[in-house]
Amino acid sequence: MLIDTHCHMNIMLRNFSENPQFQPLTIQEIETCKNILSQAKDNQVETIINVGTNLVESLLCIEIAKHFENCFATIGLHPNDIDEMWPIRIQKFNHLLVQKKDLKIVGIGECGIDKHYPDYDLERQQDVFHEQIQLALQNNLALVVHSRDADLETYQVLAQYKNEPNFKGTIHCFSSDENYAQKYIDLGFVLGFGGTVTYPKNKVLRDVVKSIPLEKIILETDAPYLPPQIIRGKPNSPAQIKTIAEFIAELRNEPLERIMEVTAQTTKDLFGLQRQTFNKDNLLIE
Numbered sequence: 001m002l003i004d005t006h007c008h009m010n011i012m013l014r015n016f017s018e019n020p021q022f023q024p025l026t027i028q029e030i031e032t033c034k035n036i037l038s039q040a041k042d043n044q045v046e047t048i049i050n051v052g053t054n055l056v057e058s059l060l061c062i063e064i065a066k067h068f069e070n071c072f073a074t075i076g077l078h079p080n081d082i083d084e085m086w087p088i089r090i091q092k093f094n095h096l097l098v099q100k101k102d103l104k105i106v107g108i109g110e111c112g113i114d115k116h117y118p119d120y121d122l123e124r125q126q127d128v129f130h131e132q133i134q135l136a137l138q139n140n141l142a143l144v145v146h147s148r149d150a151d152l153e154t155y156q157v158l159a160q161y162k163n164e165p166n167f168k169g170t171i172h173c174f175s176s177d178e179n180y181a182q183k184y185i186d187l188g189f190v191l192g193f194g195g196t197v198t199y200p201k202n203k204v205l206r207d208v209v210k211s212i213p214l215e216k217i218i219l220e221t222d223a224p225y226l227p228p229q230i231i232r233g234k235p236n237s238p239a240q241i242k243t244i245a246e247f248i249a250e251l252r253n254e255p256l257e258r259i260m261e262v263t264a265q266t267t268k269d270l271f272g273l274q275r276q277t278f279n280k281d282n283l284l285i286e
């Protein structure tokens, strides 16, 4: 079985620039979800974690998890999605987390540091990152960390929590070198790999995938973004986890079965998916 640990199905359904308010899923959108999920299942991708980047998207991830047994949600504020209302959003997250089991919230994020675009407010990004780490620690949830052009700053924040008992998570779309891979692993984190590992220019990333223990790797698409090389230019989808798994199996010279088994187990342990699946009665399944 394969798991997509980082997907944005909500963005595959809806154009947020046209409609930034939260609205429940429409019948049409539920149908689209069913198609995405059945295509994924045809490629052995049986579980999907949808990742929130702001309040409205986080609510939609919860909404999708409510409708589909094999979908789970994370809630968070992406560093590029922070406005001055952020303390209110964190408060709202706190309320949602009271019901985290029923709402199938399995992680906090994506959160982190992004220095890619000019005019970023590093101090604010750091403040919001710290707040979300606190949410994760208090709720014993995994962190989904976004770091872009900010290895040092991201690591410096995370390293402060090294000895906290519930401190865990994934470095989403890991894009750095072996040195940082080891540093994050030493903090107890796993690394998320997706389509970017298949891009011709990313040899450094392939060296990381080859060198670290398989137990430290989880698979993700970041769909609809970052399609693997074979469908470059087209929208990505959770079904492509199979492509990533096959690519990594060949890269590491290990059987596909083993890649599937170990990455799924690491994901279940990190996000507590096992615990949630046994809790089926509480879920609102249509």
Ligand SMILES: [Zn+2]
Pocket: 006, 008, 051, 110, 222
């Ligand atoms: Zn993402």
